[in-house]
Amino acid sequence: MKNFAYLPAPYFSHFENITNSKKDTVKTQPNEKKNTLLSLFDEIRTKYKYYEDNFDKGKLHLINSTGYIDIKKLSLLDAYTGNGKELDKLKSSIKKLQHQDWQNTCPYCGILSLNSTDHYLPKEDYSEYAVLAINLVPCCLECNNKKGTYWKVNNARTIINFYLDDIPEQEFLTCDLKYEDAIPVARYNLSQAHGISAESFNLIECHYDRLDLLERYKDGSNDEITSTLDSILSFSKDDEPSKIKSDLITNYQKRVSRYGVNHWRCALLKALYNSNEFLDQASSALKVQLVNDMLKI
Numbered sequence: 001m002k003n004f005a006y007l008p009a010p011y012f013s014h015f016e017n018i019t020n021s022k023k024d025t026v027k028t029q030p031n032e033k034k035n036t037l038l039s040l041f042d043e044i045r046t047k048y049k050y051y052e053d054n055f056d057k058g059k060l061h062l063i064n065s066t067g068y069i070d071i072k073k074l075s076l077l078d079a080y081t082g083n084g085k086e087l088d089k090l091k092s093s094i095k096k097l098q099h100q101d102w103q104n105t106c107p108y109c110g111i112l113s114l115n116s117t118d119h120y121l122p123k124e125d126y127s128e129y130a131v132l133a134i135n136l137v138p139c140c141l142e143c144n145n146k147k148g149t150y151w152k153v154n155n156a157r158t159i160i161n162f163y164l165d166d167i168p169e170q171e172f173l174t175c176d177l178k179y180e181d182a183i184p185v186a187r188y189n190l191s192q193a194h195g196i197s198a199e200s201f202n203l204i205e206c207h208y209d210r211l212d213l214l215e216r217y218k219d220g221s222n223d224e225i226t227s228t229l230d231s232i233l234s235f236s237k238d239d240e241p242s243k244i245k246s247d248l249i250t251n252y253q254k255r256v257s258r259y260g261v262n263h264w265r266c267a268l269l270k271a272l273y274n275s276n277e278f279l280d281q282a283s284s285a286l287k288v289q290l291v292n293d294m295l296k297i
């Protein structure tokens with residue numbers, strides 16, 4: 001898990017551009033939604049500033065909803081769901097800011113591709129921030145659906161904000177690998193490592209729980225274990241378990257520097273290189289392959 005970069009201010013110009021790009025008329029009648037957005041310019045400028053101030057102070061949980069209803073809410077939501085070119089430009093500039101290792105990976109889960117955009121403060125309750133760049137988080141559709149309008153309970157945030165929250169460098173996600181009927185089964189756990197505050201760990205637990213991450217990592221592990229075995233068979237030339245282990249550790253270190261120590265694939269790789277059963281399984285498969293290769297020569 002790694003932080004995401006956020007678009008720098010100013011933000012209100014995006015709202016202006018999206019509004020101004022809308023048609024003046026709809027079916028020969030004046031575009032009521034556009035006119036409503038134009039009438040809200042001063043209010044929204046002030047609200048953006050209010051969000052930005054709280055964002056800068058790390059106090060997003062203090063932001064109250066304006067509670068827009070009826071045509072104002074509809075018009076503000078339409079600025080987003082209207083899907084115009086200006087909004088596409090905004091979404092794409094947020095994605096382009098990210099490090100290339102994360103340009104197409106959901107920050108919320110680290111599993112799936114970016115094919116959706118989350119409103120950190122949900123647009124259903126905070127329509128005024130429907131197109132505010134720092135409220136938009138590129139993510140996968142599965143995480144977006146699972147998160148829904150959930151982001152705060154009793155004044156404490158419950159979903160990690162990848163723009164703002166410091167992702168602990170201590171290892172809090174671990175993987176336990178056990179062979180059951182000769183098949184490796186990976187299970188994931190969270191633990192409050194030394195140095196992680198109770199508040200920070202509570203946020204992590206709520207985030208993982210809501211997005212069902214530990215189960216989703218378990219589900220994704222079979223394919224990952226198979227591809228790790230395949231890569232050992234493709235690249236290793238020495239069937240000694242200790243040599244296989246040291247190659248896996250080298251890969252683990254590279255992966256940690258790219259994705260962070262708490263990425264699920266890092267936790268799994270660590271469990272694999274610490275499993276004597278896995279190393280023996282890989283060593284036996286490699287031995288067979290090396291003999292077959294020699295026979296071919």
Ligand SMILES: [Zn+2]
Pocket residue numbers: 106107108109110111112139140141142143144
């Ligand atoms: Zn996701």
